[in-house]
Amino acid sequence: MSQYQPSARGYYGQFGGAFIPEMLYPNVEELREQYLDILADPAFQQEYQQLLRDYVGRPTPLFRADRLSQKYGAAIYLKREDLCHTGAHKVNNTVGQILLAERLGKKRIIAETGAGQHGVATATVCALRGLECVVYMGAVDMERQKPNVARMRMLGAEVRPAVSGSQTLKDATNEAIRDWISNPTDTHYIIGSVVGPHPYPDLVARLQSVISEEMRRQLLDQAGRELPDYVVACVGGGSNAAGAFYHFLDEPAVQLVAVEAAGHGVDTDKSAATSVLGRPGIIHGSRTLLMQDEHGQITEPHSISAGLDYPGIGPLHAFLADSGRARFISITDADALQAAQLVSRLEGIIPALETAHAFAALEQMDLKPTDVVVVNLSGRGDKDLDTYLRELHLA
Amino acid sequence: MINRFADLLARKPSGLLNLYITAGYPTLHDTMPLLRTLAEAGADILEIGVPFSDPLADGPVIQQTSTVALRNGMTLKLLLQELQGIREYLPDTPLLLMGYLNPVLQLGMEEFCRQAAAAGIDGVILPDLPAEEYAEFYQETFRKYNLRKVFLITPQTSEARIRRLDELSEAFLYLVSGPGLTGGNQTADQSVQQAYLQRVEALNLRNPRLVGFGIADKASFNNACQHANGAIIGSALLRALDGAADPHQAARAFVQRIRG
Ligand SMILES: Cc1ncc(COP(=O)(O)O)c(C=O)c1O
Numbered sequence: 320m321s322q323y324q325p326s327a328r329g330y331y332g333q334f335g336g337a338f339i340p341e342m343l344y345p346n347v348e349e350l351r352e353q354y355l356d357i358l359a360d361p362a363f364q365q366e367y368q369q370l371l372r373d374y375v376g377r378p379t380p381l382f383r384a385d386r387l388s389q390k391y392g393a394a395i396y397l398k399r400e401d402l403c404h405t406g407a408h409k410v411n412n413t414v415g416q417i418l419l420a421e422r423l424g425k426k427r428i429i430a431e432t433g434a435g436q437h438g439v440a441t442a443t444v445c446a447l448r449g450l451e452c453v454v455y456m457g458a459v460d461m462e463r464q465k466p467n468v469a470r471m472r473m474l475g476a477e478v479r480p481a482v483s484g485s486q487t488l489k490d491a492t493n494e495a496i497r498d499w500i501s502n503p504t505d506t507h508y509i510i511g512s513v514v515g516p517h518p519y520p521d522l523v524a525r526l527q528s529v530i531s532e533e534m535r536r537q538l539l540d541q542a543g544r545e546l547p548d549y550v551v552a553c554v555g556g557g558s559n560a561a562g563a564f565y566h567f568l569d570e571p572a573v574q575l576v577a578v579e580a581a582g583h584g585v586d587t588d589k590s591a592a593t594s595v596l597g598r599p600g601i602i603h604g605s606r607t608l609l610m611q612d613e614h615g616q617i618t619e620p621h622s623i624s625a626g627l628d629y630p631g632i633g634p635l636h637a638f639l640a641d642s643g644r645a646r647f648i649s650i651t652d653a654d655a656l657q658a659a660q661l662v663s664r665l666e667g668i669i670p671a672l673e674t675a676h677a678f679a680a681l682e683q684m685d686l687k688p689t690d691v692v693v694v695n696l697s698g699r700g701d702k703d704l705d706t707y708l709r710e711l712h713l714a
Numbered sequence: 715m716i717n718r719f720a721d722l723l724a725r726k727p728s729g730l731l732n733l734y735i736t737a738g739y740p741t742l743h744d745t746m747p748l749l750r751t752l753a754e755a756g757a758d759i760l761e762i763g764v765p766f767s768d769p770l771a772d773g774p775v776i777q778q779t780s781t782v783a784l785r786n787g788m789t790l791k792l793l794l795q796e797l798q799g800i801r802e803y804l805p806d807t808p809l810l811l812m813g814y815l816n817p818v819l820q821l822g823m824e825e826f827c828r829q830a831a832a833a834g835i836d837g838v839i840l841p842d843l844p845a846e847e848y849a850e851f852y853q854e855t856f857r858k859y860n861l862r863k864v865f866l867i868t869p870q871t872s873e874a875r876i877r878r879l880d881e882l883s884e885a886f887l888y889l890v891s892g893p894g895l896t897g898g899n900q901t902a903d904q905s906v907q908q909a910y911l912q913r914v915e916a917l918n919l920r921n922p923r924l925v926g927f928g929i930a931d932k933a934s935f936n937n938a939c940q941h942a943n944g945a946i947i948g949s950a951l952l953r954a955l956d957g958a959a960d961p962h963q964a965a966r967a968f969v970q971r972i973r974g
Contacts, residue, residue: 338815340771340841341866342890344875424842483777484767496770501894503870601816601842602768614789615820616767 321355323568323644325636329517332635332641337516339604340620342500346508348603349423351518357422358415358525370414371529374447375404377411379530381537381693386665387678390427393686394542397668397696398534400559406618407671407698408527408559409440413509415526417444420507427451427506431481431495433460433488433555434626434673435467436698437511442476452476455494462626466702482599485619487628512556513633516604518562520633534693535566542691549684550694551576553677554647555626557633559697564645574646577636580622581649589621593632594640600629608640616645623652623706624672626698650679656710658682659700671698672706715860718808718836719885722758723922723943730944731972732759732924733951734812736779737796738788739765740955745788748955751962753807755969758944759924760804761839762797764790764813768922771841773897775949790817790826797833797888808885810864812839831859837885839864845882853882864888869910873917880919889914889925889942897949898928903907904937911941935972947972 322332329335329351339347357363379399388395400408413430420428428450432438438454450652454471458480459467471478472653483491492514499508513520513527531550539545550567552560554577567573582590590596595610600609602617610618610630622628632640639645650658655672656677663669671680674697686692700707708714716785722730733752737745748921749760752896765780765788772780790813800809811830818826818840830838838861843852845865862885867876869892879886891907892898925938926946938945951968 336847337844338842338847339844341844341871341879342771342868342893344844345868345870413920483781493768493770497773497895500771501898503868503893598820600819601814603770604842609816611816611820613820614791615817616784617816686942 321569325517325521328623329369329521331638333599334607334637335517335520336606337604338606339602340500342503345498346503346514353423354419354518354522355552357419363418363422366418371411375410375414375531376402377535378537379403381534383541384666387662390665391681391686392663392688393690393692394598396538396542396691396693398530398563398693399696400410401668401670401696401699405436405440405443406701407436407440408530408562409437409511410443411529411562412455412511412523412526412558413437413440413444416507416509417450418449420450420509421448423507425505427502429453429455429495429498430509430511431455431488431491432511433457433491433628434624434671435460435702436626438478439467439470439474439497441509442471442474445476446474453498453649454478455481455491455498455681457481457485457491459486460488460491463706464625464699465705479500479624487625489617489630496603498641504614512558513561513635514556514603514605514631520605520635524565524635527558528565530559530562530695531564531566535632538691538693544691546570547693549574549675549690549692550695551578551680551692553578553627553697554632554636555629555673557636559695561633561635563693563695568644573675574686575639575644576680577639577645577647578677579647579649580624580627580676581651582621582623583673584651585649591620591622591628591630593630594647597631605634607631607634607637609628616686624676626671626673627676627689648680648683650676654679654682656707659707660711668696669700670696671700672703674698718806721806722808726758728943729909729925729939730758731756732761732944732946733757734761734763734946734948736763736776736783736952737793738766738783738786739779740782740950740961741888742786742788744961745793746800748961748965749800750803751965752969753804755966756973757807757969759808759810761810761812761946761948762793762818764793766814767824771895773949775897775952779952789915790821794829794833797835797929801834808836809834810837810839811835815840815842827852827855827859827861832847833859837862837864839888841866846877849882866890867914869893876914876917876919880921883921884921886924886943887919888946889923891925891927891929891938894927908915908941911938915941932972932974
């Protein structure tokens, strides 16, 4: 078995596991016992694939970005997850998990969200299937991602502000877990990234793996080779990166580049670059790299991007960092903003602030003309226009 | 080997009052004097909460006291230092540390156990350390230091799992009263709670059983004690301490209201 698949107890190397209070044990155990069977069930697959095609709009295009290619002196392809229904890769996961929740007999869905894309994607599939939906969102994030709050409400979801801590993604996740503890039988928690207790990191990675499955086919078609030299993706919790890396993990010729948010810089106290600043620790039921103080208290991260503003990373990514399989690059707020402007003007695509970090990493890569690079364009930037106009002095 | 839980149970098999406070709350150095006051006022067991930045299983009250305690400067290291010597004035009361796993792992499990044992701590509750991980990685260490691990069970816990946790436990089983967080209002459906407590009672487990989460006053305490050896109160006590001019006076009055 691939070393990048989790062990029976959910470990990637020393990272992962399920550090949950007993109150969550029946829920998580039920999921652990059933998720692989449900995912493998032909009826599930048929429904999932059909929704991905007809509702989400898959396969998403692989687009050769000529002007970016010219600028960086390599063949740069964009995997257009921004063209998924709802505007980001997040919906690949929520479509799968809502079908799973139905098969588990759940009536009520909860989720956390940072940038609001996962919240919107969850509210969307709940509307589609007629399930009650409650989304927890940090009060700070509700303010900086207002359009997504409005979309969730339009879709009929209840958005509950998380007002503890830094009032961002970590705190929203705490509140969602507390809700699940309080509603142990009728509720399914749709986690939005490859984080949380086993089996969530594996479940979400599998549901996002369609990204790299398509990439291989499309690359063969368009570039004449299935394997690129580089796959580049931003990492908040790590779901779009996990999906983009998945079918290349066991291909050592493919260099995986994971891009974290440096915030104001990794040498400041306003950063979210977990692979640089983190040590092994426990967050949201998983042993992973974690930003924490010397006493084991979780520290409050900072990124201009609400989707990357998280003090941990998924356990698979902690393992990829630790083992050296992936290269981790961190990008400041300022560099991400510049990259967003550049991509908008060179390619006519406004990327999400999260994705802008992945583009900024191209500046730090030593590319050759023969290199084939795929950037996972995880989401579109409509939700970030206020920030772009303000920070780039365009208003 | 000392077993203060067994000694207590031999003296007093029922109606046990277990009180929880957050270390470093209301002010940094209140913890040791408050423990003493609570024991003198009639607490049978004391739980000392180690504050954590992200207490997942806790409701608003303990989230708030933890935030205040951390802001006051409480740390696990400092708490363990303060605890050295507590047995001079509390020789018999079972003492537990309750906290989340991450601060303990940063100190190191062995070092944590060593210092806790040196202070005379009897048991530990770490809600996010699952039984499987405990059994595989830490049980030996706990045994070595004569520390007893308390496990939680809930109305959803299967009988097979309750029996497994009972095997692993050597202090008491912590019966979470209903679905929810600490401090929640679980008294809504008394008949459901009573049926659950009776169901567990009928299993004839080797460990005594204490009921916690949402026990707030004399009525809920007495109800919980009907089919268990006692009950645990945290949030309600902390609420009584909140803003009190004299926390010791408030603590004594609180115990009086439960016992009176
Ligand atoms: C467009 C987009 N990209 C990336 C992310 C980061 O999440 P993950 O690392 O799980 O892909 C988010 C999260 O909200 C997002 O909205």
